[in-house]
Amino acid sequence: MPLESNARIVKELARHGYNAEREAVTLLVSAPDSAAAVESVVDRAPDDALRITSDHVRAVTNDRSASESGRSASESTPGTSDTDATARADERTHESTPTHTGDESPSGTVKDRSPVETEGSSSGLDRSPDRSADSSADSNADRNADRNGDTPPHHDPDLRELEIGNDMTGRSTGTGEYGDFVRTFRDRYERLSKVLRGRVNHRPAEAIAEMPGGSDAAIIGLVNDVRSTKSGHWLVELEDTTGTFPALIMKDKGLADLVDEILMDECLAVEGTLADDSGILFADSLHFPDVPRTHRTGGADRHVQAALISDVHVGSDEFMADAWRSFTDWLHTPEAEPVEYLLLAGDMVEGVGVYPGQDEELEIVDIYDQYEAFAEHLKEVPADTEIVMIPGNHDAVRLAEPQPGFNDEIRSIMDVHDAQIVSNPATVSVEGVDVLMYHGVSLDEVIAELPEEKASYDEPHKAMYQLLKKRHVAPQFGGHTRVAPEERDYLVIEDVPDVFHTGHVHKLGWGKYHNVLAVNSGCWQAQTDFQKSVNIDPDAGYAPILDLDTLDMTVRKFS
Incomplete structure (x- = not known):
């Protein structure tokens, strides 16, 4: 049975215990008898090989080509083989697949x-x-030159950079005890409040409770409770490492759209004015930790x-x-x-x-x-x-x-x-x-x-x-x-x-x-x-x- 697709060739090589380079698979797809080519490559692969490379395939296909009469010298060269492989592989691309x-x-x-x-x-x-049609054409030409062997292979492992961060595999310390949860939420508060401290001049909950009525104040805390009042306002209770403090968000302050986004246990900053008895903070603004609008991406x-x-x-x-x-x-x-x-x-x-x-x-x-x-x-x-x-x-x-x-x-x-x-x-x-x-x-x-x-x-x-x-x-x-x-x-x-x-x-x-x-x-x-x-x-x-x-x-x- 012919191995007419890339995936079937990969599966056949895997059955024999081998991985394969992309170019090797492309060359095998383009072979007149891909099944026979796979068998020949597997038979002649070095004992210590774990991966079938394009060189392994070319060694087999060149030998087979040399033994066939009527085959021209240009047809047996590696460069021509690559070009033919690319053309045949393009024909096998799924033409019905839309690109979005x-x-x-x-x-x-x-x-x-x-x-x-x-x-x-x-x-x-x-x-x-800035990626104009001309520059794209030049880029495509460069990549085509890579495939045709005019420059070193595109997949140079030395060019790759891959680093993993925030991986907690093997680092779990939690036992499910109450103290473990306290440590988790304390860490959450410390790290997210650090993001917010540059935006508001906050005070701890216990310090705000001691401030005189009518003072301007700001608090950063985890959302402990959110509920609406009979008058249609919202009461948000925030908790930091010193205690809790309530903030009242009035319905006429234009903050309703933000209140709709509040989830329990997230970190928020609220700025406003203390009531006369200092028992509640009337909110003037809300701040999420958020991503800066000026974030600059890498590439x-x-x-x-x-x-x-x-x-x-x-x-x-x-x-x-x-x-x-x-x-x-x-x-x-x-x-x-x-x-x-x-x-x-x-x-x-x-x-x-x-x-x-x-x-x-x-x-x-x-x-x-x-x-x-x-x-x-x-x-x-x-x-x-x-x-x-x-x-x-x-x-x-x-x-x-x-x-x-x-x-x-x-x-x-x-x-x-x-x-x-x-x-x-x-x-x-x-x-x-x-x-x-x-x-x-x-x-x-x-x-x-x-x-x-x-x-x-x-x-x-x-x-x-x-x-x-x-x-x-x-x-x-x-x-x-x-x-x-x-x-x-x-x-x-x-x-x-x-x-x-x-x-x-x-x-x-x-x-x-x-x-x-x-x-x-x-x-x-x-x-x-x-x-x-x-x-x-x-x-x-x-x-x-x-x-x-x-x-x-x-x-x-x-x-």
Whole structure:
């Protein structure tokens, strides 16, 4: 049977225990008899080889070419072989796959993706004005020259820079005792109040209580309570390390829009005037920790891309294997050559016992078998891709956040392409671009608590804006999102990222908030019966592709 696709060749090589370079796969695809070429390459591979390279393939194909009569000398040279391989690989690219730029919806219709919060950034995520057609053509010519062997290979490992931050794997200290929770919230307060101290001249709660009535005052604290009064005003109680103090937000102050965004346990600053008896603070303004509007993003020094995906859900009856194969097939084409990084934001497998009746929707019922199957699918990704993965709520780790990055047994199963498996959340610095990866369970809570125009499943990136504004990925305690007490609150967004990548809600959405690109990357699972019951219509089979040099993004559809 001919091995007509990139993914099938990768699977066949994996069956023999080998990974493969992209160019090697492309050359094998272009061979007249790809199945025979694979067998020959495997037979002649050095005993100590773990990866099939383009040199291994050329050694075999050149020998085969030399033995065939009538073959011209130009046809047997490596340079011609590369050119033919590229042409044939282009023919195999999925022509029916639409390409979306950042101002398009999943259905392909153009709509404005730039909310008010972007403060003058472009309405979509199209190419920046300084990337003109001429410069793009020059850049493409340079990359084509790379592929034709005129310059060193594009994928030079020495050019790559990948650093992991905020990874708490192996560092958990919490035992669930009351004191652990006190330490977590104290750390949250100290770090977020530090962000707010430059904006207000705050005093501790106990000091404000001693100030004379009518004084101007400001307090920074965690939200201990929010309730409305009979007159339609709002009473917000803030707590710091010295005690609690109430602030009254009058309905005629023009702050109602901000009150709608307040969640329990988040950190706020309130400025105002003390009542005559100094027992309450009449609020004049509210301040969230927020992302500075002047945030300046980083960027790679070369043209290189990262694929942002999440929620693969291998093991589910509805896992979209064909779409995944189309995606990994595309990754082996010359068009995808700049994609050197794959960032996967959780839920690699469907899991077991996650929701009622899930066992009836499983294709693979054993959790370890699910990870074995996921590992096989991950082998279809080009072997020279740098992969970073965090867990999600369907994965075999604790549900409480932060989630450590798997135990040794599951890590050994997913030991493919030297993937880095880190905690949820984690910060990944990729060639100068700081990406905050968070699976996104708290998005459910944000969407449930806030008005629809500020957070919805149809526009999940707006819920992500709220987390950026609060500088915390899961601010509310005791609700839908389980939080594990640690000495350090790993859920605080202390350093402003350039990109915020989440999943979980199975919806595709993206936009910019104060220059931070927020991306929820959809899923690879068709609608399940459970999702139908809760009215979730997933955006499945999409892969946002991020340019790390410009932070422009293209969304590709593979289903």
